[in-house]
Amino acid sequence: MALLDITAQAGPGARLMALLNNARFRSVLYQALTLGCVVLLFWYLVSNTIENMSQRDMSAGFDFLGVSAGFGIGFTLIPYREGDTYLRVFMVGIANTLLVAVVAIVLSTLLGLVVGLARLSSNWVIRNVARWYIEILRNTPLLLQIIAWYFGVFTLLPRPRDSVGWLDAVFLNNRGLYIPAPLVDSGFTVALVALLLGIAGAFAWTRFARREREQAGRIRPVIAPVLALLVVPPLLAALVAGAPLAWDMPQLRGFNFVGGINIPPSFCALIIALSIYTSCFIGENVRSGVQSVSRGQTEAARALGVPPGRTMRSIILPQALRVIIPPLISQYLNITKNSSLAIAIGFPDLVSVWMNTSLNQSGRAIPIVAMTMGFYCLVSLAVSLAMNRYNRAILIRER
Amino acid sequence: MPNLRKTAALLAFAAATIGLSMEASAQATLAQIKARGALNCQVGPSTAGFYSLGADGSWSGMDVDICRGLAAAIFDDPKKVQYQSVTSAVRFTALANGESDVLSRTTTWTAVRDTQLGLEFAGVNFYDGQGFMVPKASNIKSAKELNGATVCVLTGTTTELNLADYFRANNMTFKPVTNENINVLVETYLSGGCDAYTNDKSSLASRRSSLAKPDEHILLPETISKEPLGPVVRHGDANWGDIVRWTLFGMIEAEELGVTSANVAEMAKSANPNIRRLLGVEGNIGEGMGLPKDFMARVLKHVGNYGESYERNVGVKTPVNIPRDGSLNALWTKGGILYPMPFR
Numbered sequence: 137m138a139l140l141d142i143t144a145q146a147g148p149g150a151r152l153m154a155l156l157n158n159a160r161f162r163s164v165l166y167q168a169l170t171l172g173c174v175v176l177l178f179w180y181l182v183s184n185t186i187e188n189m190s191q192r193d194m195s196a197g198f199d200f201l202g203v204s205a206g207f208g209i210g211f212t213l214i215p216y217r218e219g220d221t222y223l224r225v226f227m228v229g230i231a232n233t234l235l236v237a238v239v240a241i242v243l244s245t246l247l248g249l250v251v252g253l254a255r256l257s258s259n260w261v262i263r264n265v266a267r268w269y270i271e272i273l274r275n276t277p278l279l280l281q282i283i284a285w286y287f288g289v290f291t292l293l294p295r296p297r298d299s300v301g302w303l304d305a306v307f308l309n310n311r312g313l314y315i316p317a318p319l320v321d322s323g324f325t326v327a328l329v330a331l332l333l334g335i336a337g338a339f340a341w342t343r344f345a346r347r348e349r350e351q352a353g354r355i356r357p358v359i360a361p362v363l364a365l366l367v368v369p370p371l372l373a374a375l376v377a378g379a380p381l382a383w384d385m386p387q388l389r390g391f392n393f394v395g396g397i398n399i400p401p402s403f404c405a406l407i408i409a410l411s412i413y414t415s416c417f418i419g420e421n422v423r424s425g426v427q428s429v430s431r432g433q434t435e436a437a438r439a440l441g442v443p444p445g446r447t448m449r450s451i452i453l454p455q456a457l458r459v460i461i462p463p464l465i466s467q468y469l470n471i472t473k474n475s476s477l478a479i480a481i482g483f484p485d486l487v488s489v490w491m492n493t494s495l496n497q498s499g500r501a502i503p504i505v506a507m508t509m510g511f512y513c514l515v516s517l518a519v520s521l522a523m524n525r526y527n528r529a530i531l532i533r534e535r
Numbered sequence: 536m537p538n539l540r541k542t543a544a545l546l547a548f549a550a551a552t553i554g555l556s557m558e559a560s561a562q563a564t565l566a567q568i569k570a571r572g573a574l575n576c577q578v579g580p581s582t583a584g585f586y587s588l589g590a591d592g593s594w595s596g597m598d599v600d601i602c603r604g605l606a607a608a609i610f611d612d613p614k615k616v617q618y619q620s621v622t623s624a625v626r627f628t629a630l631a632n633g634e635s636d637v638l639s640r641t642t643t644w645t646a647v648r649d650t651q652l653g654l655e656f657a658g659v660n661f662y663d664g665q666g667f668m669v670p671k672a673s674n675i676k677s678a679k680e681l682n683g684a685t686v687c688v689l690t691g692t693t694t695e696l697n698l699a700d701y702f703r704a705n706n707m708t709f710k711p712v713t714n715e716n717i718n719v720l721v722e723t724y725l726s727g728g729c730d731a732y733t734n735d736k737s738s739l740a741s742r743r744s745s746l747a748k749p750d751e752h753i754l755l756p757e758t759i760s761k762e763p764l765g766p767v768v769r770h771g772d773a774n775w776g777d778i779v780r781w782t783l784f785g786m787i788e789a790e791e792l793g794v795t796s797a798n799v800a801e802m803a804k805s806a807n808p809n810i811r812r813l814l815g816v817e818g819n820i821g822e823g824m825g826l827p828k829d830f831m832a833r834v835l836k837h838v839g840n841y842g843e844s845y846e847r848n849v850g851v852k853t854p855v856n857i858p859r860d861g862s863l864n865a866l867w868t869k870g871g872i873l874y875p876m877p878f879r
Contacts, residue, residue, distance in 0.1 A: 192631050194631055194651075194652060207698075210710055218700075311685060391681075392684075402712075479715065480719070482714035492690055493691050493713065496690070497695070499648065499652040
């Protein structure tokens with residue numbers, strides 16, 4: 137690819153001038169110079185840090201990752217024992233942080249959609265309840281809300297001996313929520329496969345219904361078939377496999393309940409506070425998106441006799457999404473980063489087990505902080521990328 | 536060849552400069568403190584008896600007395616200290632990078648900390664051990680009964696590791712509830728969020744003394760670990776480490792010889808050569824470290840000996856109430872293990 141066209145007789149100096157006068161070449165050169173400067177600066181910072189640490193007899197590097205950590209962690213998604221390595225602790229922290237982020241993102245989106253639509257309700261009471269919900273919760277610090285939920289609600293629950301129980305299967309006390317755990321056996325695997333098939337079927341059906349609606353103008357029911365596809369195949373599979381699913385029930389033994397799944401109070405407080413706080417912002421995003429669609433659309437739909445629910449689902453929201461999605465990306469990133477406030481109530485997320493406990497126990501401040509920053513950076517970029525692709529997918533295509 | 540020679544000369548000059556600057560930074564702690572006019576002493580969030588912030592904004596406690604003693608030795612004025620209250624997560628970093636001159640905050644001496652973090656432990660000013668506190672109503676009498684318990688523990692401390700080790704060694708299970716903030720942790724324990732609260736026994740006693748109803752909680756008899764607590768300095772300045780070490784030894788030695796803040800002036804006239812050396816009337820121990828001869832006399836005049844510091848801050852007459860007789864922290868002549876190296 138010739139950058140420019142010069143005559144063969146020109147000397148090297150003229151050739152260089154001609155190169156510098158070429159806009160494309162210049163822009164590439166500037167980019168390269170900038171990149172070079174950034175790399176040099178980074179290299180300088182890293183080498184300077186290593187030099188300073190070795191002068192102070194501080195161990196640098198990542199060799200400590202293979203060393204046994206030796207402390208317990210109160211809540212782990214992946215198996216962890218006290219003798220495991222620091223690398224394992226890092227993984228436990230990442231898993232816990234991602235769990236909080238995913239659960240809070242789902243809950244805050246659903247809640248935000250409801251609150252945002254309630255703000256636009258024609259009913260005075262609903263409209264004002266939603267408005268004050270947003271105004272009060274949006275304007276108090278999240279850290280305070282997390283601590284308030286933790287101390288004001290979850291630690292005030294009864295002690296294990298006087299737990300609130302339902303059907304002898306679910307228990308709630310100040311050590312958290314106890315729910316039965318499914319025991320994995322052959323029948324369970326079959327049911328899981330059936331469930332995955334059901335999910336695939338549900339997707340296929342919604343695509344089919346959409347095509348029917350857009351091309352043939354036939355309205356097919358969507359919600360009932362999707363629910364049926366999600367529930368019926370796993371149940372059938374479990375019955376056919378002949379092994380009814382066994383449950384591991386929580387039971388009071390000694391100090392605490394044993395068996396089942398224990399969701400600690402710090403997790404509950406964190407999820408509730410994060411979801412409610414962020415739902416205010418998402419609600420405002422939803423409202424702005426809906427209000428960005430001109431009223432004429434609603435009036436036209438009503439004139440054609442489209443019911444209000446379908447108007448919202450098929451006409452308003454798809455157009456509103458163009459306005460809702462970009463700020464929504466920021467909210468999802470905020471949830472991921474705000475989950476690090478878990479440290480205030482001792483939920484073992486990445487910041488708590490890695491940047492606090494492990495840093496303290498091993499004293500390797502610089503590699504640990506760098507790894508933590510790297511993780512949050514990667515997660516944020518991944519969320520951003522996924523949401524931007526979705527945003528491009530729903531843009532209005534001019535026909 | 537001249538080019539090569541020039542380069543070599545430049546390199547030699549650079550190496551010499553770097554060497555000199557490292558030498559300067561290594562020996563400069565005392566000079567820096569003198570130039571600054573104050574000692575930078577790192578403590579932690581207020582802990583009764585060891586480093587607690589009074590209503591008038593002044594710090595007091597056993598660990599604070601080491602810093603006051605150092606300031607007295609250098610400036611003849613125990614008030615020339617800038618206290619830095621830092622969370623435990625950044626305590627070693629703040630010392631290693633030069634923000635603090637000395638760290639004196641119930642820090643356990645361990646091999647990893649002493650060898651891998653660029654630190655040096657200068658001695659032990661309190662021999663402690665880890666224990667458990669439980670509500671009296673729980674009827675638990677021994678730590679062996681804690682199988683399956685939920686335990687509140689301060690994160691990032693040796694306490695957390697000892698807890699895991701103890702339960703693993705005894706084939707028991709436990710569930711930790713961790714927090715870096717001791718006040719949040721104790722609040723969780725008091726509201727029943729955990730069955731037991733574990734920490735160093737001195738800290739448990741200190742905390743129990745400040746509860747609303749101290750009688751409703753008991754300390755279990757077991758001591759599950761060794762916790763030698765003491766002051767810490769940076770690697771690379773042996774002289775400064777010596778100053779901290781011998782100020783601490785000097786305070787213990789003074790108690791052994793019966794020199795107190797009240798009688799230090801007349802003790803200087805004593806005929807006992809040990810006392811004369813300690814107070815700088817004979818010999819030049821202080822000068823060898825860049826301090827005045829009578830540096831221990833200054834320390835004792837302003838702060839007192841080890842025993843005075845103990846009784847004033849954590850003794851039986853204080854709310855913390857940790858009896859000294861018969862404990863590890865008694866002098867070696869009285870059944871304890873406080874054994875200062877000879878001051879000669």
